[in-house]
Amino acid sequence: FERLVRLDENGRAQPALALSWEHDAAAKRWVFRLRAGVKFHDGTTLSPDKVVASLRPGGAWLASAGEGAVVIQSDLPKPDLLPDLAHPLQSIALRRDDGTLWGTGAFRPAGSETGRRLALTANEDYWGGRPFLDRITIEMGRAPRDQMLDLELGKAEFIEISPADVRTVEQRGMKVWSSAARDTIALVFERGRPAVEDPRVRQAIAFSIDCAAIHNVRLQRQGEIAGGLLPGWLSGYAFLFSKVHDPARARQLIARMEHPVPALALSYDALDPLARDIAERIAVDAREAGITLQVSTAPARSDLRLVRIRPGSLQPAAALADLAAFFHLSESVNLLPRSTHEALYHAERALLEDFRVIPLFHLPELYALSPRVKTWTQPGVSKSGEWNLEDVWIDVEKP
Numbered sequence: 431f432e433r434l435v436r437l438d439e440n441g442r443a444q445p446a447l448a449l450s451w452e453h454d455a456a457a458k459r460w461v462f463r464l465r466a467g468v469k470f471h472d473g474t475t476l477s478p479d480k481v482v483a484s485l486r487p488g489g490a491w492l493a494s495a496g497e498g499a500v501v502i503q504s505d506l507p508k509p510d511l512l513p514d515l516a517h518p519l520q521s522i523a524l525r526r527d528d529g530t531l532w533g534t535g536a537f538r539p540a541g542s543e544t545g546r547r548l549a550l551t552a553n554e555d556y557w558g559g560r561p562f563l564d565r566i567t568i569e570m571g572r573a574p575r576d577q578m579l580d581l582e583l584g585k586a587e588f589i590e591i592s593p594a595d596v597r598t599v600e601q602r603g604m605k606v607w608s609s610a611a612r613d614t615i616a617l618v619f620e621r622g623r624p625a626v627e628d629p630r631v632r633q634a635i636a637f638s639i640d641c642a643a644i645h646n647v648r649l650q651r652q653g654e655i656a657g658g659l660l661p662g663w664l665s666g667y668a669f670l671f672s673k674v675h676d677p678a679r680a681r682q683l684i685a686r687m688e689h690p691v692p693a694l695a696l697s698y699d700a701l702d703p704l705a706r707d708i709a710e711r712i713a714v715d716a717r718e719a720g721i722t723l724q725v726s727t728a729p730a731r732s733d734l735r736l737v738r739i740r741p742g743s744l745q746p747a748a749a750l751a752d753l754a755a756f757f758h759l760s761e762s763v764n765l766l767p768r769s770t771h772e773a774l775y776h777a778e779r780a781l782l783e784d785f786r787v788i789p790l791f792h793l794p795e796l797y798a799l800s801p802r803v804k805t806w807t808q809p810g811v812s813k814s815g816e817w818n819l820e821d822v823w824i825d826v827e828k829p
Contacts, residue, residue, distance in 0.1 A: 480522070480524060587799060592796065612815055614753065620735065628687065637679050644790075657673045697729040
């Protein structure tokens with residue numbers, strides 16, 4: 431599926447289904463001229479009314495169909511509308527009466543097994559030219575170890591890997607594709623749990639965690655240590671947040687409490703291959719500060735959770751609002767899309783000041799691929815984590 435615009439590696443909007451666009455001086459009215467000759471996978475011609483029917487209006491804007499164009503009107507200035515339209519949620523699709531979805535991309539669906547397998551074939555009528563690959567089969571639900579074995583045996587060309595696998599993959603002569611560090615890994619303290627209502631407990635745990643050690647060993651230096659909620663490439667000010675590892679100070683905070691801290695339940699997502707290792711290391715660090723963390727996969731009884739979340743927008747203010755809502759840090763974050771870096775920084779610092787959430791790391795999506803995988807002009811995975819497989823081919827050895 432494709433959108434009206436896409437973002438390049440520098441975050442700048444580039445033409446996709448919209449060939450050009452313009453807006454008024456106030457950035458309240460936008461006009462997007464559609465690319466001619468684009469067809470959905472079922473042969474239906476792309477038209478403004480079909481784009482409008484597929485878009486999901488956000489905030490105060492509405493879309494309408496014009497002559498060969500899509501018009502977006504907003505009550506408020508929308509200077510950063512383009513990154514929002516590049517989000518996967520704004521993918522353009524044609525829904526048939528039977529529920530079938532047809533897109534316009536370089537590959538078209540060719541069969542699937544729910545939760546197990548998806549087959550794609552080359553779109554012969556793709557507006558950008560036929561892709562090199564004839565067919566792609568995506569296997570889902572495969573364990574990381576099985577994926578690695580498939581890659582080594584030549585049964586797979588492209589697999590998802592964890593940061594701990596990067597060194598092994600590179601030592602075996604395989605290539606690695608990486609997105610930007612988009613995912614935030616953080617500790618979240620549950621509200622209403624008496625054992626963690628005292629901010630000194632939350633602060634002591636924050637000071638006890640040796641993020642540098644986890645980053646160097648467990649994560650193989652992939653991604654970055656997080657002082658704030660937003661990664662540096664997105665916010666531009668992440669370096670202003672410091673990550674302090676001070677176990678002595680953590681012990682002092684605990685020693686000054688009137689009552690002993692009971693054992694705390696720390697839960698993690700059993701489906702995340704990194705989560706258990708990180709949670710157990712956090713428990714070791716906390717123990718040195720005099721806090722016992724019991725690690726499990728039972729969130730219903732937890733005092734704190736290890737979570738992994740990706741903001742829904744590439745626009746900093748919207749991304750910060752997404753994270754604040756997910757973590758229940760405030761009722762809302764009232765920031766205009768063009769809030770200054772200083773305003774965003776102070777808003778983010780205010781969200782973190784009571785240690786309800788402890789950001790730990792920002793991690794990328796990582797993929798290993800066989801040496802046979804080649805590409806022309808761009809990596810197969812974009813900065814935002816999207817697959818760009820239309821320029822990829824397999825270099826098959828001749829007999």
